[in-house]
Amino acid sequence: MVASGYRQADGNPAAPPHSNGPYTTDQVQYFRAQVLNLQAAPTTATGTVTLTAAQMLGGIIVATPTAVATYTTLTGTLLEAALPSGIVNDDSFELTIINLGGAGDIITMVAGATGITFVGSVLIDDAGVDITSSATFRFRRSAANTFIAYRIA
Numbered sequence: 787m788v789a790s791g792y793r794q795a796d797g798n799p800a801a802p803p804h805s806n807g808p809y810t811t812d813q814v815q816y817f818r819a820q821v822l823n824l825q826a827a828p829t830t831a832t833g834t835v836t837l838t839a840a841q842m843l844g845g846i847i848v849a850t851p852t853a854v855a856t857y858t859t860l861t862g863t864l865l866e867a868a869l870p871s872g873i874v875n876d877d878s879f880e881l882t883i884i885n886l887g888g889a890g891d892i893i894t895m896v897a898g899a900t901g902i903t904f905v906g907s908v909l910i911d912d913a914g915v916d917i918t919s920s921a922t923f924r925f926r927r928s929a930a931n932t933f934i935a936y937r938i939a
Contacts, residue, residue, distance in 0.1 A: 825846070826844050826845065828844065828846035828884075829841045829844045829846070829847050830847065830848050830849070830850065831850075831851075831855075831857060831883075832855075833852065833853065833855050834857070835855070835856075836859075836860070836898075837857055837858065837859055839864070839865070839868035842859065842860060842925075843881075845879075845880065845881065846882050846884065847881070847883045847884070848886060849884060849886060849893055849910075850886050850887060851887040851893060852887065852891060853890075854890065854894075855887070855892075855894070856893070856894050856895075857883070857893055857895055857896065858895075858897075858898060859895070859896070859902050860898050860902075861898035861899050861900050861901050861931075862898070862902055862932045862933050863900070863901055863931040865901070865925070865931075865933060866930070866931045866933075875928060875929060876926060876928075877926070877927050878925060878926040878927070879924075879925055880923065880924050881922070881923050881925065882921070882922040882923075883920060883921050883923075884920040885911065885913055885919045885921075886913050886919070887912045888913070888914075889914050890912060891912045891913075892909055892910065892911055892912055893909070894908055894909055895908040895909075895921075895923070896908070897935075901931045901932050901933060902925075902932075903933075903934050903935065904923075904935045905934060905935065905937065906936060906937030906938075907921075907937055920939075921937060922937070922938050922939040923937055923938070924936045924938050
C-alpha cells in the first residue's frame, strides 16, 4: 500500500517512511537503504596554486606542500560556469583537502577575486602529530555567481 503524500523523485507514488527508499516529502528526499556516491579519484596539489574546476568539483584533494602554501579558489563566476546548468540558490557541493605536508607546511584557503566568501577557519594544518590535517568545506550557492564556503570539518 502506498501512503498518500509520499512520492519518488520522479513524482510517482512511493512507499511510506518505514520502507526502503528513495521517497520524497515536499522538498526532502529520503533513503532508507545504503546510499553510495560517485567519487572520482582524488586530485592532487603541491605548492601555492589556483585550484582548477576539476580540483574543486572532484571532491577530494590530496595535498603535499613542501612549505607554507596558499590555495586560491576559482571566482564565483568561473565556479558557476563549471557546475551543471540548472544550479539554483542553496545547491551545494563539498571539497575536502587532506594535507600530507610536513611540519609547518600549512595550507591557507583564499577566495578567488570575487564571488566566494569563507565562513570558519581557512587554515589547514600540516600532517604533524595532531589529527587536524584535513578540512571539508561546503560551497553553497547564495546568489548568481556567488558562493559561501562553510568549513564543516
